[in-house]
Amino acid sequence: MLTEYAFWLLSFIAVFSGIATIISKNPVYSVLYLILTFFSIAGHYFLMNAQFLAAVHIIVYAGAIMVLFLYVIMMLNLNQLEVEKRSNILKMLAVASAGLLLVILSGAAHTADALHVNPNKVSPAGMVEDLGIALYRNYLLPFELASILFLAAMVGAVYLSKKNLNETQA
Amino acid sequence: MTDTMLIYKVILCVLVFAVSLGAAAYMTWGERKLAAWLQDRVGPNRAGPLGLLQPIADGIKMIFKEEMIPTHSNRWLFILGPSFFMLCACMTGVVIPWGAGWQMGDTLFPMQVTDINIGLLYLLSVVSIGVYGVMIGGWASNNKFALLGALRASSQMISYEVAMGLALIALVMMTGTLSLKEIVAQQDAGFANVVYQPLGFIIFLICAFAETNRAPFDLPECESELVGGYHTEYSSMKLGFYLFAEYINMFISSAIMASLYFGGYNFPFQHELGLDGNLLTAVQTAVFFGKIFLFIFLFMWVRWTLPRFRYDQLMNLGWKVLLPLAIANIIITGFVMLFTGKLG
C-alpha cells in the first residue's frame, strides 16, 4: 500500500534524476541531479529497513563526496560545457558498444535466478547494533584493511597536491 | 500508526516549525538588545514597547524589498541556495525531544516529532547537506567575492564536522544508543552527560559555533572582509532566509547541546516534587526552553566579546587542535570505561 507507492515514486525519481545527470549541459546541474539520485537511493534503503546504511549514504555520498565534486567544478572554469566536435565514426562506435553492453546485461538478468526477497519480512541486519556486531566480530579483517586503504588514500592525496603546494609557497 | 497519532504528529510538526521560526525571529531582537546592553546603549525601542515588534517590522520590510537577480547569474540556482539552506535548518527540529510524553486517556503522546533510532546520525546528515546551501548560493552569484566567501565558508563547515562527529562518538560509547530520546532519558538516572564528558562538550560547543558561522568563526560573512561573503548579491527575502536560517541553526544547536549534554528536559529533584504527570511534563518543557535560552545567551555573549579568527587560525584549530583532542577524548573514554569495569 503506502510502501508500494513510496517504492514507485522513489524509483521514478532515481531513474529520472539519473538520466538528467547525464544529459544536462551545465555541470552544476549534473551534480545536483546526482545528489537527488543519492537521496532517492537512500529512500530505497529506508524501505528495506537498512537505516544505518541510508544515513551513511547521505552523510558520505551526498554530504562529502559531492562537496568534493562541487569544489572541482567551481574551481575549474566549467561554467559552460564546451563539447568539441567528435567524428561520426566515434559516435557510432560508442552507440554500438553501449548497445552490446545492454544486450549482455539483459541476457544475464533474464537467465539468472531471481532472489526471492519477501518484502514483508523485515530483515534485522540493517539496524546499527546488529551491523556493528557483524562488522566487528565476523568481518574484522576487511575492516582493518579498509584503514590501510584510507592511509594510502591520504598519502596519495598529499603527494598529488604537493607539487602545486610547493609552487604556491615558493 | 493510528489516525489520531498521525494527526497529532502533523500538528506537532507545525508547532515545532512555528516555534523554531518564532524563536529565531525573536532571537534577532534579543541579539540587538544584548549587543546594546554589552555596548552600553539602548538597542531597538521604537517598534512597539521595548522594541518587541522589531522582528515583525524587519520581516515585513524584507518581503517588500526588491528582488534583484544579477545578470550572468544562474537564476534557478540563485533562488535554490537560500531556499535549500532554510529547508535544512528547519529539518533538524524533528528529532529533538522537546519534553517527556503526556497522557490523554490511555494514549501516551510523545513530545518528539519522531523517535528514530539513528537520531544522532540524522542530525549529522542534515548538517552535512547544509553545506550545499552556502556553496550553491555563492557560486550562483557570479561574483568573485561571493565565490571566495562560499568556498571559505564551506571549507570551514566541513572541517568542523569531523571534530563534531568524533566528539559525539565518545558520548555514544557511554550511552550505547543513537536515539536522542534514550540519551535524554538516561540522564534522568544519574548526572547530566557533561559531568562525564567535559572535553567532549567543549569540543562540541566550539564545533557548534563554527557550524552556525557564528562569531568568532564568522569570517565568511563579516562585512569588513570579503564584502558580504556568500550573501553579497542577495537582497530581500533570499538574504532574509540566509540570516534567518542562521538563527534557526543557532536555536537548534542550543537545543541539541542541552539535550545531549545537559539533561534535556530533566532537572534535579524533578520526581521529588510530587507533580502530576502532565504538569511535570509542562514544567520539564519550560526548563528545557530555559536551558536553550541560556545557550543562546552564551552564543550571543561570545559573539560580542571575542574578536574574529583569521582563516588560517580557524583551519588550524579545526584540523590540528580539535581533531586530535577529540581522538584523545575517545581513547581516554575507552580506557576509563575499561578500568571502571563497564565493559564486557
Add this chain to the structure above:
Amino acid sequence: MLFGADLLNLTRFKHVYEFMSNTSHLWDYFPIVIMALIALGFVVTTMVLTHALGPKRHVKVKEEAFECGIESKGNARTPFSIKYFLVAILFVLFDVEVIFMYPWAVNFKELGVFGLWEMFTFMGLMIVGLVYIIRKGALNWD
C-alpha cells in the same frame, strides 16, 4: 558467514534485538516527510510572495556584480588554490572513519576489550595518516 538472524543468538541482549529488529520502523520516518513538506511549502510561498510584492525596477548597473564600486573584469570562475581541494579530500576520508566508528561506539559495551583494541588499531592507522599530513605541511596556511 553469519547473517543477521544467526547473530542475534550470539549476544546477551537477544531479547532487545529481537524486538527492535523484527519490527518495521518505516512509519518513524513519515513525520520527517511531513516536516519537509511543511518547510518546502513555507519557503515556496515566501519566495512567490516576495517576487510578487517587491518593486521591479530593472537598471542595468544595479544588476551587475558588486565589487565595491569597481568594475569587474573577467569571469568569476577563475581557478583557486588547491588547499581547499585537499581539505575536501581529507574531509571525505575522516568522515568515513567517523562513520565506521559509530557502529562500534553503539556496541562498545558488548564488543569488550577485544573490540577496543581492534578499534584502536584502526584509529592508530588514521592517526598515522593525520600525523603524516600535518608533518608534510598540507594543512598549513589555509
